[in-house]
Amino acid sequence: MTDIHEYSGDNPLTILKARIALLATAIGGPDYTSHLEPPPYKLGDDCLACLRDLKRWFKLVDDQQNRWDVAMACAEYCILIDDLLPILIDWENKCSLAAKLARKGQSQDFKSSAVRNKEYHDSIALNCLQLIVLMTWPLILTEQSPAHQVSLYTDLKKHQLSYKRHILTSENGKALKAANRLAFNILQIDKLERTPRDNMILRLVLNFFRNLLAIEPGELTISSKQHSSTRGINTTDMLPPGVSMDDISHNAVVSAFQRNKVLALLLTLASSSSSEFDQEFITIPLMEVMFYMVKEIDPKALIRNDPQKCGPDTSKEEHYSPVGLQLTELLEKERRLKKIVVQNTSTRHSRFGALLSIQTADHKRLTVSGGQNLLDDTSALRKLDNSKKWSKRLPIKQDEASNKGLPNSLLNSQGKSFHFRKETLKHFIKFIENFLESGFNPLLHRITNHFTTEQDQMVILEQIQYLFYYSWFLRYYREVYGKHNESDDAPVSMAVKETSFILVSSLLRKGYEEKNWAVAHAGMIAFNELLLLINNPAFKESEDVEFILSRLLSDNRLQLLANLPKSALKHSMPFIRSSIHLTHTALKTFEAYDDDANIMVSKKTKSRDNDNTSQADIENLMESEQIDRDEAIEILTSNIKDYSINFQKVQRYYMNEPMIDTYISFLQRYMELEDEDLKKGIHFLHRVLTLDTEQSLLFRIDLIVLLRDMLSSEGVPRTSPVRKHIEKLSDYYLHKIKKKLKSSPAWFVGILFPLLHDSEVGFFQKYGEAKIIKKNAFYAVPPSRFKRIEDEEQLPDLHVVAMHYGIVVSALLDEGKQDLVDQLVEHLKVILSNVQPTSTILRDEERLPRSAMELSLREDIEKDSLFFDKDFRAILKLVGYHLPLTVKESCYLPAEIEIAKLKESLNHITKYLTTPFETPNGLPSSSYLIRPKADRNIGQEEQDGWVSNEDYELNEPGIVNDDDEDALADDNGYFNELLGDTYNKSNESNLARGMAKTKKKSKDKKKKPKKRSRNTLPTFEVGDNHVKHDRALVSSKEIISDSEDEDVVNPVFFENEMYMRFLLDKFGGQLPDEKYSRFGKFAAERMANNGDINSDFTDLFGGPVPQISSLQQVDASSTGPGKTLISLSDRISAQIEADPDSQTDINDDEQSIKIRDTINGFGSPTGEENMSQKYTSAGELPVEDDSSVDLNDEQDAGDFVVKKRRKVFVEDDDE
Template structure:
């Protein structure tokens, strides 16, 4: 074989000698016997050695040298699509016939040896299938060979998946699961490393087949490997039950397969909506036959509105003759518009000219984030029923064990480079946690509708209790904060999605749960919104959402709506809410600098502290509790960036449903009507958007208002009317606003428009003098002796009798000094000229200042 580092290999082509060796091994493995009527597959004489040689080739060349030459050479053969699959299916069929006939091989017999050899051959096939279907991920450290072969192998993977799912025997996954039976029959603590390896191979093979991307299909018919077909095959071959079984033993019976099983569940449910799986609608109402007619009715109403808007511009039989209007501009350019309506309305003519103009802003493509969240996947009724049973079984037996075990791993490896979980596993964990929290809420709706017709029974959320604790909240906020700082937006999206579903679940627990769940919900709310940095992060998310894609923007707006609504209700129900905030570091830093100066050490900001000092500083940090003010928190959303996000969000009004429309209208009402920040919304782009949504006059009403329900239409129309009602007087009062609506405005501009003058500069803070003592009864306190009596009594009542005793001792010392000075002055007449003893004034002032300091403390 040629050296893989040769020039020929570097150019991307596979070495001919390598290709010949791989082809010879595949040919020696076996093939169909054309002399038999069934053309059954017959193994070669050294089939087991051929499988081992192929595995060695993959390990030595592709794995150790970071190449894909062997995988590319194998893709040119029929090893995966025919040989390996035939061997597995025939072995599984033979083992099944033995079970049906009750045949048991005696230990030490030739049949037992043949059976053991067949098992090793089938296991060798699985050992080859796993690396040959392993996902290819390219990064900065990938070699030229990997970059060259990856596109072709991704196409080959589609053929592999189609061959596995469409195999005529329908036994490929059953054979893989049968290979795991000896390992499953042994006790968890007594499993050998070989048994653990077989289980991991089986789970990884299922993961590899599920994660092959169908969007890359070019030559294969999409229906052949659609999600519905895939789920149907997995259900018929008991793969879904196998996944539930492995996941239910997560952390106890199965430890090394947790991450791979989570990947299987993720690729199985990715992109699916809850109402596609369970018997509910998108807004969690139990679906029924009446609902189908209601959906048809809504579609007919929407179609009627579209036809009405189109017919308004359609030509009649009297104006079918061609008409063309040409307009000459000042720079001798000529603009042409066709159609007779251009002759009747000049505004329509200009609008027609503007409609044909196309200008697209250059957008930066994020090549590191290829995740697509909002995708449409169609499911057949058979696959939907299979997936519904899988989701119910997973929630009842596997959700808590699997997610608790993975959560513990994330806790141990938080903030560090993980050896067991990758960054993509964190995204999958958050996404699946949100998906199943939403599914549990939908299941409760279905169960309550079936078991209760007259009343709404209490809901139970114990099936998802593993992700409703403080440790889970720490993981969510840590992922959201670190990914937001690092601009890893796909992780931010998953964390926002999980946090939103947690809030929805807690609200349902508080409103519809049992008494124990209600108490738990109140405790969860106090923990969710306790950290101040979490609240600050939630207010920063909508500021950057306008620069992201539409899926991220929709989720950010919905999260902002539910957070503001929940916090407002929670702060209203409670008399006082306290949040934890870090103590200001300025005083601590100044204190450390003063201490270092006293010790004679000059601090060096460029030198980092040692690990022990960092740990000591972290341990010394204290959290102070501050009273939560919802108005202050709400003010953090008052920024031009946040408003830009909402304007972009509402600009997609044709694709938004009535609930999503109300998210934007309620936010506008919160700021514009309730907070009275009118000038904040006086922007030309927002005015234009309202004009497009509402329309001008009943004859040209907007298509949106005709396609939504009356309540939502009334809310939107009323807000726009209120907006215009406030805008007209503002324009009359401040004519300069006609120019200001074209530009962004700062906080000082808002104050000027509201009051007519600039905001005064804040006065410098001065130390306030402490008020003196005030006696309630001036008549009684007229004498000095009574004042002393009142002060002494007050100190004793405040349990400060030690101060009184200290004053008495100090006065006795002063008295003794004065008496000794009098005696001394009588004995020495020269000292009589001094009115006070030499050190008495200094002593008295010093001790009195100490007395005042102790009293104030």
């Protein structure tokens, strides 16, 4: 024995090595006196004491002084290989022989001869295992590691690799069986009789298995500041002599574990309950073992290599193995890269005469050399750009100290390079399936409970291990059960429990907020798998999933999910990929649940308000559902809360410039990305392009260059199934940017620079118009826009302009607004009559004052049409007038307008005033007009008339069928939901208030819509209104009472509507808020008192309240009371007076359609006659032409529906 306190003096390291050498000699060695070959190992007289001294040296020096000197000395004297392993294997052989003899009844003789002191030898085996665990403990090297640890890191890593090889190969890994036997001896003891020492032995055995799995070759680059200048970490081969990767591979470890029954022990411990073992000692080591067992394995690749999971291969590559297919893909990739290298490499002879030098005006010289750089302008400019040098700003260095002990390849590995032999793969998959069925849920439950109570004590590595363990088995479950349409959620039910979700969410948030990017990376992977899991049909009806969805809607969590990809740009490529995948899954999840009006979440707590449940209700529920009394009471008294998902709001969190930067940076590495990654990237860009208010985020030069490179001959291969989606995106994107450049030429400069975030400038850049900042002026409505005309691309521009004039003039004439058109024609004639024949623009006419250029309507014409008539403002814009943005501005012709254009406009207007315009679709002219709302709703699509190219012929040679790969399943329908659902939801949000879509009857569910051709991508064009709004409209439940069929229509309601029209006419079509409030009280009092009022409302009308008879004398106008309202009021009053006991039943749909048609027909002299002709009977509903009703646009008076027993006010969209 040696005195550990002698580790002092002038050269302590020399003394330490001498002491370790003495201990190594005293432990024991080969018995050369034996005649056996090789000689057996013989224990020293003080073997046990020497082993304990060696443990104390580890504790004194390596642990307390943070050094690796003892471990290095033990490695130099080969204590583990020459002493510890032979002792363990010899002990295992003797114990195994004793067990066999005991089964044969010969244990007494053997016990007296072979194992005379069993407890002594058991203690020696246990101390050997403790020392092995110390010598194989994972090496942690951080920024704070001293220099001597850095210098020893490489050598110790090599020694550990040698240890791993000898443990796995010595007598087929019998050291593993010896450790297994130590654990088995503890399992035989009852839990109540086990001591803390017994539990520590179980933990020691699991740590031994963990260490073996964790030993890997050291990394060439440790960090930017941890290069070993003395030993050359970057240049040294990390494998020791005599050790190959096959000796220490994952295949070798799993094979050794299977032979020595280690996998069975892990299943036993993982599936055990807390009543069998003290979980505090084994929970965390078990999680670490499973983490290292699966961390380098891709579940999809694992299943693909399993013939039982992937099924028979019917593809054309059925004669190739999975490894052969991977090799074929790599060879093809190598061929493409080699072709690029050859194209850009010059030969010795091609360099002659390949120098181009240009002197600039400021006497600087630009030089380009190399024949390949002179092929075209692009290559020459690229060469010049690559030769430029600039002082690049150094990015802020992330806090790497928090990622203590994490190798660079921990989360950055793709997990696709593993290799299992056929027999090993079979055993490993069987172990994973057994663990998933019996061990995953119990272990996850115990780990979650442990970390929930001690979350503050979790180290970084434990957080990552938990998240990776969570995500890996969820993905394996999804890959196996999801593809086989199995609905059993039992194997991973614990993953969607409340405690698991809260812990995963808190770790993700904590990692992001504390800038522990490794934890944030693992958290994104785990959260992505959780979202994919709750979309599984097996979990749709789970209360736990509803709880998760309710928590996902909080602003803090939405903000967190949106911030992760914004900050991913400065991290590694796997980090960016994980953030892209999480964003894609989150948006798909929110979009899928956006179809539901509400999510009903039942809380487990009982509400005090539900104590009045009757006994009859309980008995009826028990009898109908065949449940006991307690369950019935719980169902009836459960507290249910509604949560709604507003997808438009959620989507706005992701629409920002840093997010676009991340996606563009991600797609710029398209040569490294899988097809699935590319599709998710362009899917998001499609989503942004379909939002009018966010399109400007994509108007940037780097995206244009990226799309050009991806579609070049050196970009995405033409045989790739995802290329056609990139082409579709490129076509639509170029169409959008071309249109934006035409309407706003400032974008020619804007695409070269980042977006401007100034409120006024940014607003103009996004919308193409100035932002109104006047607070005391009423805003004018936006003018109507023109839809795409059939075959518009094939028509000359002049012909399209002429058709636009015909459309808007005919629409105004149909609405009885010829006086407006005549006033416009008169103004144009006055302008043109005062110009000289030689003038080209109005600026040349000095005789014309500014007042003559302004358009002002006569008093007998509705002057507000300049501000609130969308169709009239559309024709003014078409002519070239400057449109007023508020009622305080004027409408005038700018001085820069060409006189020839004015003459052409006058000719077109005059022509269609006398000649009817025939629309190509045979519908009214208003079907070609888009009347936008006054406010700019987020997410409203623009109907711009873009038409995609012809379909791709996928049967052509060289085009890969999308169904060949599982990763590209449903490839053609990949973007269907984005364009279809987004637009439908936008239309639903634009319906008039008080209206809702009709629910389809059950019989309609059998009728499936016609499927889109699988070779076509959904067009980005939004169809005509008369096609989009073919759904029937019914009154909303919020407006119609439950007893609507029994209600009597009150004539006071129509009288109130006439008062409202009177006020709108008086105040110029816009009623101030205080007037609206007063009118609400006025209408309510009249309804309550059957038309009488008791209060004073002179402030509302600016004098006495006018009588109904005086209102009936007012002529109908665009804002005045209509004749139909007057006739309806008189008709109902007469019916009530004639038969007061009868209940006048007028169908709500009929009323709604009547009023809507009345609004559309204001100003028409034949409006009353048409109404009387349509409604010949109360039970006959008219057939309405949907094209005449624009549901995207509230009319000037506003669409509304009749509301029974409650007041309804006319909504004017111009306010």
